Amino acid sequence: MRDVATHERLEAGSPDGRLPLHAVLDAFHAWVRRPSARQRVELRAAFERLVSANGIAGAYLDVEASPLPPLALGAGSLRRRPAARRRDLQAVELRGDAGRVRLGRLVVDPDAEREDPGRRRGAEQAIRAIELALDATWARAEAHRAATRLVALDAATRAIAGVLDLDTVLQLIVDRVRDLVEAEYAALGIVDQEGQIDRFITSGISEAERERIGDPPSGRGLLGLIVRERRSLLVPDIAADPRHHGFPPHHPPMHSFIGVPVLVRGSSVGNLYLTNRRGGVAFTTTDLELVEAFSRHAGIAIESARLHERIGQLAIVEERERIGRDLHDGIIQGIYAVALSLEEAAESVESEPDDARARIDRAIESLNLSIRDIRNFIFGLRPELLEQAGLVGGLAALADEFRLNTMVDIELEAAGVHELELPESKTLELLSIAREALSNVARHARASRATIHAHRIPEGIRLVVADNGVGFAAGRRFGPSHQGLRNMRERAAGLGGIIDIQSEARRGTRIIVIVPHVETADPGTTRMEEADA
Structure with missing residues (x-):
């Protein structure tokens, strides 16, 4: 209540009558919706009014909290980024979501040369007001991103649900999950019965790059960990992780990492791998949860495509067996009877030429019928x-x-x-x-x-x-x-x-x-x- 009362007393410092806190909050929201140069100017003006209203000499703000766009703002004596060696400044890490999310960093110049308790309180109030405004802005942006991602997740799962060709559905899964969390690279490793990576489908890497890299991974390091333990993994920096096995020559640089197993009825059918979130920021737990949700649908799609493939193979086998029975019971038996008749005709051609001639005529007629039956089979088998x-x-x-x-x-x-x-x-x-x-x-x-x-x-x-x-x-x-x-x-x-x-x-x-x-x-x-x- 003390912070609000202080701002009410300083309400005259805001030209449109709003409290400085409200003005900064509105400016933050407008900037997130459309981070244009104009919105940045308005945000800077609101920030400067807040700093001035709290009676401090200056402040410098760095915002580093996805999904908020990166931002750097200066006001008063700290219009430019301050040097790290200055000890007269107060640096504070701003946090949101009840302290779980790092929002950025605020440096305040309380003008320590003037020993005024009011200025110290003003600095504390400014820090608190900026943190509150930034936290509210982040929460709104995160809620919007979550809603957008739910829509994207629904679209991604719908895209793979109706596809029954296995190769097509595997590539679709990789492409869709890559877009879902805005990753630069994505891959799907299909494992065999021994748990080894049997197929490796990628997205974001060109064919030329794949050829330069060479053989697909064998399942060591972080990739192998997911294969063996069948649990999800979120790594902010691959190079700093002791479990990292290294990259082969010509491999693109990769930093942040998500790995999620694709399970169907408790059995692993593969693993999803994603690296390098666009914008240079690390993946978040929200990204991981989104990939995990998608992986459940991916597993069902893979299993459906495999089942469809098996049904097609069984149908081919059944059709071959049916054709074999039909040929054996009809055409082949008829041709065999013709062969026997011709053998008898050959034996009687000298002693009973009329009978031999009649046998040959009947054989010709039977062969013509067999030819007709074979043509009928050809017509029925051409799909x-x-x-x-x-x-x-x-x-x-x-x-x-x-x-x-x-x-x-x-x-x-x-x-x-x-x-x-x-x-x-x-x-x-x-x-x-x-x-x-x-x-x-x-x-x-x-x-x-x-x-x-x-x-x-x-x-x-x-x-x-x-x-x-x-x-x-x-x-x-x-x-x-x-x-x-x-x-x-x-x-x-x-x-x-x-x-x-x-x-x-x-x-x-x-x-x-x-x-x-x-x-x-x-x-x-x-x-x-x-x-x-």
């Missing part, structure tokens, strides 16, 4: 869709490919869909449904003719793939184990559409798909038409 313009171009490419590989006559009819500007993702899904339907025709229908009809209807787009093959009984049900039909159903559902399969024994099959479409009328305007189920 790529030929690059064409739009839905109609893609369907035409599919029809040409089907005709070439199966020798089955096929007709394409498209009405009202040429002018539709479908999203590429929707076009590819429709083409994938058509390919799956044609693959079923090639493998199972034994058809001589097939058709593709794509029409624009009020409900959206109607795609029909039909054949004149063997069909199947009307009462037959296909469960989820039928992969081709399941794929088509899932794709149609993903487009918000419906699928209907119509077939009769010896009268062919029709697969009908209806999906809504989004037609772009003008930039920024869309119309969604729902399919009527």
Whole structure:
């Protein structure tokens, strides 16, 4: 209360009627929001008024407290930075956040030549007022930075959450965590089952620099400590830490350091390393906590990408096994039977030439059927869709490919869909449904003719793939184990559409798909038409 009363008595020293403390506080806040030359001039004027109001000769302030911008201010007899050898000055370290944060340093000239207790009290009041104003400014800036970082953390975790390619997600993690704490360099070390660094992904170092540095780290020093102990580490100065192992030649200089293990269900999948906070300041415990929070999301993203990779590998193995069974049970057995028939024909060519000729004719017919079956397999195994313009171009490419590989006559009819500007993702899904339907025709229908009809209807787009093959009984049900039909159903559902399969024994099959479409009328305007189920 004594400080406030003193400032109230000196209120006349502030031209706008504010207390000097309030004026300095407002000037600090304005300078932090926009550290321009104008704000610096206004801050200096408020600082000088505070010094003068407390009856001291001069003061010099150094601010060194992230997230506050660096600042040096002088007033009165200490407009310039004072020499360190002056013993008539009073130097005080300013602290905030209940003494936990160093805010800077204040040097005061109390004019010791005048033995006045009031001046000594004025110096104490000035120190206290500046510390209070600086502490409040730092707290506001830190709260703003914390809120900003929470937004950045949310954006960073969202960026890596939906990525399933392992290499892509690893690089994204390194790039995002580097930006999150404003580090110059970041790295992600992936460890193997023995705890050794198996992969080392970096951000902030160019390819040329990496080549000059040479092999990635082996896991000694500070990096190895995190690998072994699986705990976070915050080091203000790497060179001064006795656990530091040193840098290889051509390595960029590094000073402050953060290391955080990436854990999933208690097991380590890697470690995040960050060095050199931008601006030349050391990392803080807030930075460390932010990286730790991000590392938990990073671990989940890495595990998801690895799981997706394993599922893909298992799917490939299962598909290979299925192909092997189909080839063995069908085509290979047929070719083996042809070989036996030709052997018998060779034995009877002289004694029974007519029978041998008949066997050879049947062998030729069987080989032609085997060639047809092999072509059908080729069509079903080619996953790529030929690059064409739009839905109609893609369907035409599919029809040409089907005709070439199966020798089955096929007709394409498209009405009202040429002018539709479908999203590429929707076009590819429709083409994938058509390919799956044609693959079923090639493998199972034994058809001589097939058709593709794509029409624009009020409900959206109607795609029909039909054949004149063997069909199947009307009462037959296909469960989820039928992969081709399941794929088509899932794709149609993903487009918000419906699928209907119509077939009769010896009268062919029709697969009908209806999906809504989004037609772009003008930039920024869309119309969604729902399919009527």
